[in-house]
Amino acid sequence: MSDIILHHYPASPFAEKIRLIFGLKGLAWKSVKIPMVMPKPDLMPLTGGYRKTPVMQIGADIYCDTVLIARELERRHPAPTLYPHGSEAVSLGLSFWTDKTLFRDVGALVFGSIGEQMPEAFLKDRAEFRGAPFDIERMKAAVPNAQDQVRAALEWVETGLADGRKFLLGDTPGLADLNVYFNVWFLQRAAEDVRGFLDDFKRIADWSGRVAAIGHGDMSVISSGDALEIARDSEPVASESTDAGDPRCLKPGARVSVSPDDTGRVPVEGVLAASGSDRIVIRRSDPRIGDVAVHFPRAGYRVLVL
Numbered sequence: 307m308s309d310i311i312l313h314h315y316p317a318s319p320f321a322e323k324i325r326l327i328f329g330l331k332g333l334a335w336k337s338v339k340i341p342m343v344m345p346k347p348d349l350m351p352l353t354g355g356y357r358k359t360p361v362m363q364i365g366a367d368i369y370c371d372t373v374l375i376a377r378e379l380e381r382r383h384p385a386p387t388l389y390p391h392g393s394e395a396v397s398l399g400l401s402f403w404t405d406k407t408l409f410r411d412v413g414a415l416v417f418g419s420i421g422e423q424m425p426e427a428f429l430k431d432r433a434e435f436r437g438a439p440f441d442i443e444r445m446k447a448a449v450p451n452a453q454d455q456v457r458a459a460l461e462w463v464e465t466g467l468a469d470g471r472k473f474l475l476g477d478t479p480g481l482a483d484l485n486v487y488f489n490v491w492f493l494q495r496a497a498e499d500v501r502g503f504l505d506d507f508k509r510i511a512d513w514s515g516r517v518a519a520i521g522h523g524d525m526s527v528i529s530s531g532d533a534l535e536i537a538r539d540s541e542p543v544a545s546e547s548t549d550a551g552d553p554r555c556l557k558p559g560a561r562v563s564v565s566p567d568d569t570g571r572v573p574v575e576g577v578l579a580a581s582g583s584d585r586i587v588i589r590r591s592d593p594r595i596g597d598v599a600v601h602f603p604r605a606g607y608r609v610l611v612l
């Protein structure tokens with residue numbers, strides 16, 4: 307079986323979610339460090355334009371978005387599960403809150419507080435990523451509300467831990483913990499005056515230590531060139547399948563584009579290989595690596611028939 311490769315950078319909170327899944331499942335994986343800003347010349351041949359972090363590669367199959375990456379890792383390596391106590395539905399649903407609303411507020415708090423210290427190139431890149439100008443004054447003005455929202459959310463988590471449980475769903479960690487944790491991890495790394503209010507959440511502090519102790523599994527480093535060679539020497543394993551229940555009647559062979567519906571909305575074009583309510587897989591070809599299959603979640607992604 308091909309190795310698991312994660313394209314990411316150390317400071318990425320979404321990548322931290324996946325690194326901890328490797329730890330929770332005790333997996334070996336290969337790390338490829340990608341740039342924090344565009345251009346990402348060795349990632350684009352794999353994804354066809356999707357630029358977010360992280361991206362998982364297994365041979366010539368490319369998995370975009372942490373929700374889909376988590377599901378694929380659970381499918382390939384079911385034990386130990388990401389969903390203790392039958393928590394799959396609640397954990398996947400929770401991702402929409404933690405990855406969108408909560409992360410938006412955490413990002414507004416962090417970047418509103420330290421935005422002006424960030425290099426110009428980063429601000430320019432993230433303005434393009436968001437599809438809106440990175441207006442430092444407006445972001446500063448939004449900090450008090452972002453702080454209210456983050457504190458209110460953390461209070462739910464603190465309350466959830468009040469009976470002394472080790473993790474959010476009991477004695478066993480799962481995706482629900484990692485979803486919340488990567489936001490806390492991002493805050494913990496912010497400047498003292500941004501993260502100061504975290505001190506009020508003693509149970510979250512203890513819980514976050516337990517989550518961090520899960521670790522990152524067995525990581526080794528490879529170059530982006532090695533990862534491209536692996537893709538070039540592999541065939542996508544994703545096979546064609548029709549989603550009989552698709553209300554849009556999408557069929558394999560259709561030319562489509564897929565793009566995130568929030569940030570980094572770059573459309574990726576290709577030929578539909580498989581789809582379902584959970585994912586959409588498109589095949590595309592790149593002169594450097596040949597054929598790849600790019601997998602996206604369906605939730606949170608727009609599909610256009612070209």
Ligand SMILES: N[C@@H](CCC(=O)N[C@@H](CS)C(=O)NCC(=O)O)C(=O)O
Pocket residue numbers: 317318319320321342343344357358359360370371372373405435569570
């Ligand atoms: N829904 C995506 C969100 C990923 C995301 O927004 N990642 C941030 C970094 S933590 C990003 O892509 N920033 C821009 C970049 O890295 O180019 C997922 O779950 O993977």
